[in-house]
Amino acid sequence: MVRAAGYAQRVRIDQEQGCTIATIKDVAKAAGVSPSTVSNLLNAREHLMHPDTRRRVLEAMEALSYKPSRIAQQLRGAPNPTLGLIVPSVANPFWGSWAAELETASHARGRQIYLCNSQRDPERERTYVEQLWADGVEHIVLSTSLPSLDHLRPAMDAGVQIIAFDREQQETDPPELLNVSVDNEGGTWLATRHLLERGHRRIAFVSGAIRTVSRRRRLAGYQRALAENGIPLDDDLVPASPDLGDADSGTLARRAVDALLALDDPPTALVAVNDMFALGAGAALREAGRPDIAIIGFDDIPIGSLVSPALTTVRQPLREMAEAIVALATEPSDAEQRYPLVFPPTLVVRASTPRRTT
Amino acid sequence: MVRAAGYAQRVRIDQEQGCTIATIKDVAKAAGVSPSTVSNLLNAREHLMHPDTRRRVLEAMEALSYKPSRIAQQLRGAPNPTLGLIVPSVANPFWGSWAAELETASHARGRQIYLCNSQRDPERERTYVEQLWADGVEHIVLSTSLPSLDHLRPAMDAGVQIIAFDREQQETDPPELLNVSVDNEGGTWLATRHLLERGHRRIAFVSGAIRTVSRRRRLAGYQRALAENGIPLDDDLVPASPDLGDADSGTLARRAVDALLALDDPPTALVAVNDMFALGAGAALREAGRPDIAIIGFDDIPIGSLVSPALTTVRQPLREMAEAIVALATEPSDAEQRYPLVFPPTLVVRASTPRRTT
DNA sequence: TTGAAAGCGCTAACAT
C-alpha cells in the first residue's frame, strides 16, 4: 500500500510512479520482511538482524526513496529536534545577526532553527509559541523583553522549554524559565562613562518607547553613570517616544532629535538605546546641521563599522550567548554550570564619539 | 486517560494536575460523550448536535484547557497552515526586510511563517526543505538563486509547493515550480543608465561571487546599458570576488575597491550588486580617500536612507511581491492570473550618485 | 443525535 503524496489535497497522480510516498509497510513488503524489522533498522537496533535482511531492507528503502514520516514518529513521542527562535523584528539587523549567530551555533550541534517574527506583538508571540509547540518543538528561544510571560503558561506547562533572551530574570518568573541576556545596565553605563570621559556633560538618552525590561535597564545604566559622576538627571534629556516598531527607527529618532535640539541647552552627546536608533539619530543630526554631536549605540551591528562616521557602540557577545543557549537546550544540567546567564558587554570605540569641543 | 506532558522525556509530574495534556478522550469522558462527538464539534459539524451536548463538551474543553494535537491531525492528513520561508542570509538586512514583508502579507491571511536561514548552502537548503516537509508544511518560499533545483525533487514530488523568489524562471525548471522575482536585469540597467546620465563613463560593477541567477542577471543589465550607450565592456571594471557569505560584504567590497583603485584608469562610479555591498564599497572608498566616486546600490534597504551620503539605489517592490506570493500559495489558480511573476524595479535617487566632476 | 470501529505511519513490548 502506498501513501498518497503529501496530503490528500495535493495528490498528484500524473506520473507512473514518482508521485507517491512509500511507507514503512511498502518497504517491508518490497524487502519481504515485517514492518517491525524495518523499524528496527531505522532505530539503531540492527545488531539483532541478519546481514542479508539488513541489506535487502536497505535496498528496498533506496529503491522506494523511503523517508520515515516524522509526523507519525512524533505522534509516538519522538521529539522534534528543531529549535524555535522568536525575535521581535527580523527587519532590524541586530535581530538578523542574532538569528544567524544562533543558527551557526545550533547547526554545529546538528539542530536546525525555525525563526519566527513577532513584531513585538504579545499575541503573535503566543501564537508562534503554540504553533511551534503544536509541531512538537521542545525548545524555544524567545527574544522578548516583556515583563510578564503569563501568556506562555500553557506551553510551558506542557513541557516546552522556554529560554528567554534579552530579558534579565524577573522576580515573578517561573522557576523553569531560563533567561540569557547581556548586562544591559552595564552596557549603557559603559557607554555613558565613555562620553563623560570624552568631556561631555549634557548627555541625552534616545530610545523608542521604553516598555521592555531590557530598555528599562539600559536607561538605568545611563542614569547610574550620570549619578555616579555628580550630574543631575534632566528629564528633558530623555525625550518620550510613541510606541512604534523598529522599522521606524528613522522617524522615531528624528522626532527625539528635534525635541532635543529645541532645548535651550541642547545635549552635546547622545546615548542611543540601540544601533538602529543611533543611525537614525545620526541622520537627523546631520540634517539639522549638528553633525558635531556625539552618538554612541548599543548592539554592534555589522553595518555600524561601514557607515561614516563609524559608529561607537557597545558590543553584545552574540557568539558566546548563542553557544550558551544551544548548550542549555541540548544539555541543560551541564550547561547551567558552565555558562553565566548574564553576559558582559564591551565598548567598541569608533569615530562617532569625538571629544567635546564646545 | 491523560496524555503525558509534551513527550515522554519531558514529563513533569510535580504538580497535582497542571502538567498534563488533555486528549480528546479526556474531554469526551468529562462531558459524558464519545470522542467522535467531540471531534464533530471540533470540525464544524455542530449542526447535528444537541445544544446541551454542545455546551457540555465546550465546558469540558474549557475545564481541561484542551487543545487538539496537530500532530495527530496531520497524521490524518490535515495540512500545516504555516508557510516556510528560506532565505540565504538573515544577517543581511535585505533578507530581514523581505522576511518581515512576507510575514505581514501572510499574517493578513492568517498564516504564520517559519523562517529558515540557509547561508547559501544548498545542503542546508535541502535539509530545511525536508524539515518543513516533515512538519507537514505545504508551501515553501525558497529565496535561492541557484540555477538547478534538483536537490528539491523529492519534496516537490511529494507535493510540497515550492515558490522560488529572486530567481527568474530557467529553461530546465519543472513545470510545477513558480518563480517570483524582481526584474534584476532591468534594475541594474536603470542603475547604470542613471550613472551615465550623470556624466559617468568609467563605471565598474562590484559584487561578491557571481554564481546565482539573479547576480548574473544584474551583471547583464549593467553590461546592456553600457553596450547601448556605445561604451566598450572592460573586464577590469568587474573585479572577481572570492566566494564568501554576506556577513563579509565589508571585506569583499574593500577588496574589490582596492583592485579598482589600483587601475591606471579607475572608475568614477560603481554599480553595486546590492545595498550591503554598496555600503561596504562606500566605506572602502572613504578610507581610500576617494569619497567622490559615485555608488548606486540595489534592493533599497531601510538603512540606505539613514547613512551619509544617503544611498541611491534600485528599489525592489517587496510588498507587492510578498502579496503575490502569499496569494499564489493561498489561491493558486486565481493568483496566477492576477499577478506578474517578474516585478518592475524603480530607481531611488539619493545623494551617493553625484554628477561626474572630473 | 450519538457512538463504535477502523485506520493514518510508526514504534516497542512481547512472542515466536
Add this chain to the structure above:
DNA sequence: ATGTTAGCGCTTTCAA
C-alpha cells in the same frame, strides 16, 4: 532473528 500486536490522538464513515 523476525513477526504479531497494541496503541500514540485524531477523523470519518457507517450503524444505531
